[in-house]
Amino acid sequence: MGYRTYTCPIAKSCGGCEWLAVPYPIQLDRKQALVEEVLGQAARRDHGTLEKICGMDEPRSYRHKAATPFAPGSRGRVRCGFYAAGSHRIVPCSSCLVEAPGARDVLNAVARAAERCGIPAYQEDRGSGVLRHAVVRMGYATKECLLTVVTNGPRLPRAEKFVNDIRRNQPQVTSIVQNINERRTNAILGRQCITLYGPGVMHDRLLGCSFEIGPTSFYQTNPAQTEVLYRLAIAGAGIVPGMRLLDAYCGTGTIGICAAHECPDVEVVGVEQVGGAVAAARRNGIANGLDKRCRFVRADATEYLVAAARNGRAERFDTLIMDPPRAGSTPEFLSAVCALGPERVSYVSCNVLTQARDVELLREGGYRLERVQPVDMFPHTKHVECVATLARR
Numbered sequence: 233m234g235y236r237t238y239t240c241p242i243a244k245s246c247g248g249c250e251w252l253a254v255p256y257p258i259q260l261d262r263k264q265a266l267v268e269e270v271l272g273q274a275a276r277r278d279h280g281t282l283e284k285i286c287g288m289d290e291p292r293s294y295r296h297k298a299a300t301p302f303a304p305g306s307r308g309r310v311r312c313g314f315y316a317a318g319s320h321r322i323v324p325c326s327s328c329l330v331e332a333p334g335a336r337d338v339l340n341a342v343a344r345a346a347e348r349c350g351i352p353a354y355q356e357d358r359g360s361g362v363l364r365h366a367v368v369r370m371g372y373a374t375k376e377c378l379l380t381v382v383t384n385g386p387r388l389p390r391a392e393k394f395v396n397d398i399r400r401n402q403p404q405v406t407s408i409v410q411n412i413n414e415r416r417t418n419a420i421l422g423r424q425c426i427t428l429y430g431p432g433v434m435h436d437r438l439l440g441c442s443f444e445i446g447p448t449s450f451y452q453t454n455p456a457q458t459e460v461l462y463r464l465a466i467a468g469a470g471i472v473p474g475m476r477l478l479d480a481y482c483g484t485g486t487i488g489i490c491a492a493h494e495c496p497d498v499e500v501v502g503v504e505q506v507g508g509a510v511a512a513a514r515r516n517g518i519a520n521g522l523d524k525r526c527r528f529v530r531a532d533a534t535e536y537l538v539a540a541a542r543n544g545r546a547e548r549f550d551t552l553i554m555d556p557p558r559a560g561s562t563p564e565f566l567s568a569v570c571a572l573g574p575e576r577v578s579y580v581s582c583n584v585l586t587q588a589r590d591v592e593l594l595r596e597g598g599y600r601l602e603r604v605q606p607v608d609m610f611p612h613t614k615h616v617e618c619v620a621t622l623a624r625r
Contacts, residue, residue, distance in 0.1 A: 236255065236256070237254070238252055242314070242325055245317070247318070250614060254612075256287070260287045263614075267285070267584055270584045270587075274592065274601050277601075278595070278601040280602045281602075283604065283605045285608055293329070294330060295332060296335075296370045296455055297368070297370075298331045299366065299420060300325075300339040300340075301313075302342075302346070302354060303322050304361065305353075308350070309347060310343040310346045310347050310351075310352075310363065312340060332372075334404060335370050338377065338379060338398075338404070338405060342366045342381060345401070349394045350389070351363055359384070362384055363381070364383060364384050365381075366380065367379075367382070367447070371434060371435075372436050372437070374434070375404070376407075377405045377406050377434065378406065378434035379402075379408045380410075381408065381411070381428075382422070383410055385412060388428075395408055395429050399429065405429075405430075406430050407427070407430030407432055407433065407434060409447045410426045411424070411425050423448075432446070436455065439459055439462060439494070441489050441490050441516075443485075444512050446508070450483045452609070453610075454609045454610065457609045458609070461617060461619065462486070462487055464607065464619045466487070466490060466491045466578070468619055468621035469552070469553050469578040470623075472498075475495075475498050475499070475551055476498075476550050476551075477500045477501070477549065477552070478501050478503070478537075478551075478553070483506075483513070485502050485504075485512070485526065488501075489513075489517060489520055493522065500526040502526065503529050503531055503536045504528065504529075510529070537565050541567075541572050549572060550575055551574050552574045552576070554577065554580065555581075556581070556586075556590075560583065560586030566593040566594055567593070567597065569597070570594065573598070575623065575624050576623050577623075578619060578621055579620040581617065581619075582615065582617050595622075599624055599625065601621075602621045602622060602623045603619075603621040604621075
C-alpha cells in the first residue's frame, strides 16, 4: 500500500473525513497506536496478542448508508448536502468518495423532486416546513435500495407525484418510506414510518445470510469490513457444535445468525431491548432457516443476564458475543457474565476506551485477555472498531 492521499473539493468545509489528507497507511498506524495505548498493557499482562489492524484494500465507496439534511434556498430551491463542521450550514455535494456509487445521486434527486412538486424544506430555526432529511441505504450484496424521507409531520403534499418523480429519475430505488419526526431535535429519525412505495424494507447479505433492513434498523455502514469484523467475533467465541451462544445487544440478530449459519447444531439466544429490532431478528432467523436454533428475546441486556446469573446453571451459556453501544456495557452485566462463567467472551466495540474499561472488570472477574484485533470500519476518520477475545482462567 503506497502513500497515496485522496482529494475532495469540499473536504475542508464538510469535515466528515477529518483524516482525508493523511495517507491511509499512516491512518492505520495511528489507530493501531491508539488500541496499543488503551489495551496493549492488559494484553501483555495476560500474555495475549495485539494483532495488526485489518484495513481496507481500497478505502473508498465503503459507506452503504448516506444522509442529507434539507433547508430552504432562494426562489423555492431546496438545499441539501452535508453540514459544515461544527455548524448547521449546508455544504452542497454532488458526489462523495466514501459513499457507495449512486447514493448521493438519490439524495440530490429528492431535493430536485421536492422543488418540482413544491414541497418546502424544513426551517430549523422556526420548526416549519416539511422536508427535513433523507437517508438512503444501498445494497452491498444485492441491488436493493431503500430511501427514507423524513418529514416534519404526517402531511406530505403531492406525495404520489413526488414518489413518481424520484422513481423516474432514480430507478435503482426499490422502496420509499416516509418517516415522521416532529420533535425539535438533532436526531434524524422519528418513530413512525409510512411506506410510500415498495415493501418498506430492503435486504442485504452478510457471510451468506440474508438480512432485512428497515428505515430505523441498525445495520453496519461498511458491509465489507463488517464481514471481517463478524468473522473475527465468531472465531473469538470459539464456537463448536452443541454449544449455547448468548448474543447480547444483538440488534436485528446479524452476528448470532451468522454464527448459527457458520456452525451447525449451535443454539443462539439473542437479547435486545428495542422491540422493532427483535421482530426483525426473528424474521431474519426464519428467512435464513435458522429460527429453530436462534431465539430472540426482547429485554434489557443487563436485566436479562442478572436474572440468568440468579438462576444459576439453569440458564447456561458456553460462550458470549457482546456488541454494546459506544457507552459500553454495565458493571452489573459484566458481573453477571463472571458469575455465569461462559468459557469465552468475544467483545465487539466501536469505542476502545469503554471497551478497555469493561475488559478490566472481566479480567478482575476471572477472565484473561487472549487477543485484541482492531478493524478499520471508517477510513479517513479517527474511529476504530475492535474485537477483544477473553477466555476464562
